[in-house]
Amino acid sequence: MRIRAVMIHKILKGIIVILVVLLQGTELFAQQNALFSQYMFNTLAFNPAYAGSRNVAAATALYRNQWVGIEGAPQTGTFTMDAPFAKERLGLGIQLMSDKVGITKTTGIALCGAFRIPINDGSLSFGLQGSMNNYFAGYSGVNLDPSGPVPDMAFAADINKTLYNFGSGVYYRNSRFYAGFSVQDFVRNRLNNDTISVGDITARQSAHAYLATGYVFPLGFDFNLKTSVLVKGVRGAPIQGDLNATLWIKEVLAIGAEYRTSADISAMMEIKVSPRVSIGYAYDKSITSLRTYNSGSHEFMLRYEFSFDRDRILSPRYF
Numbered sequence: 430m431r432i433r434a435v436m437i438h439k440i441l442k443g444i445i446v447i448l449v450v451l452l453q454g455t456e457l458f459a460q461q462n463a464l465f466s467q468y469m470f471n472t473l474a475f476n477p478a479y480a481g482s483r484n485v486a487a488a489t490a491l492y493r494n495q496w497v498g499i500e501g502a503p504q505t506g507t508f509t510m511d512a513p514f515a516k517e518r519l520g521l522g523i524q525l526m527s528d529k530v531g532i533t534k535t536t537g538i539a540l541c542g543a544f545r546i547p548i549n550d551g552s553l554s555f556g557l558q559g560s561m562n563n564y565f566a567g568y569s570g571v572n573l574d575p576s577g578p579v580p581d582m583a584f585a586a587d588i589n590k591t592l593y594n595f596g597s598g599v600y601y602r603n604s605r606f607y608a609g610f611s612v613q614d615f616v617r618n619r620l621n622n623d624t625i626s627v628g629d630i631t632a633r634q635s636a637h638a639y640l641a642t643g644y645v646f647p648l649g650f651d652f653n654l655k656t657s658v659l660v661k662g663v664r665g666a667p668i669q670g671d672l673n674a675t676l677w678i679k680e681v682l683a684i685g686a687e688y689r690t691s692a693d694i695s696a697m698m699e700i701k702v703s704p705r706v707s708i709g710y711a712y713d714k715s716i717t718s719l720r721t722y723n724s725g726s727h728e729f730m731l732r733y734e735f736s737f738d739r740d741r742i743l744s745p746r747y748f
Contacts, residue, residue, distance in 0.1 A: 463505040465493055466693075472641070475637075477541035477611065478543045478556030479543070479598070479609065480511040480520035482602055483513075486511070486513075490506075491507050496715070507526045508525045509523065510523050511523070522543075523539070523541070526562075532567040538561055539558050542558075543556035551606075554599065562592045563589070564588065564591075566587060566620075567587050568586065569584065599611070607748045614636050617633045617636075635663050636664070640659070641658065643748060654677075656675075659671040670689070672690075682701075683698060695712060705735070708731055
């Protein structure tokens with residue numbers, strides 16, 4: 430038992446070191462991947478090692494309408510499904526995604542696989558992900574200032590590309606604790622048209638690192654406090670953290686709040702309609718100057734857990 434505890438400690442220490450190394454560098458990039466306030470329900474979207482970790486087949490749909498009132502603000506939807514196989518030693522998952530921001534739209538699919546190692550009352554997983562996305566940017570439809578250069582080559586043609594990428598991750602969980610680290614988009618695909626170059630500007634996909642952890646504190650027979658943290662990083666951009674605390678009441682109703690550093694505060698709730706069905710909602714309010722121009726962000730979640738064994742009782746799963 431002591432050897433396993435030391436091993437987990439070394440793994441988590443290595444995760445932190447890797448995160449620091451990945452975020453070093455001088456090149457500037459912006460956050461490219463979609464964000465969610467209910468990230469704890471969408472872990473498969475950023476960590477492939479999560480696949481199969483709930484020990485049941487589960488499907489989750491999540492939709493986010495960000496910064497309502499601002500034209501071209503992000504609108505994102507995902508559908509994920511994962512399940513355990515081979516006596517819960519393997520996990521497989523799939524994700525469908527659509528993300529629209531301004532004149533750009535990304536739609537795609539990702540396949541995930543995870544290998545799980547039982548450790549005491551939990552498991553340690555290692556995962557890989559392969560993705561295929563269609564990236565479209567409608568530059569030709571932008572209304573330009575007529576007093577500017579004609580033609581403006583930066584807006585002369587639309588971009589329509591198929592991008593292939595991959596990611597990897599590690600994830601540990603037991604009944605009340607989890608920790609994971611993952612990196613998405615290792616391949617620096619070019620987003621500009623190959624035939625058109627404006628100065629030295631080249632837009633590329635960038636690797637995004639995610640460090641997530643959480644713990645459930647028992648507060649009594651009917652109450653549990655679920656805490657979670659997600660740290661997101663990409664080279665050249667400020668590290669952003671999401672801090673969440675949710676109070677579970679009789680394992681049926683959850684009410685929580687979240688703080689996203691230098692960005693938003695959120696209120697959220699989850700209701701377990703049945704042992705298999707959960708619904709969730711989150712409302713974000715900007716704490717930056719953007720709060721003057723939007724009425725907040727709305728996020729909706731629906732999850733269904735399949736049980737093919739009628740005699741098996743679905744125990745509460747917090748992660």
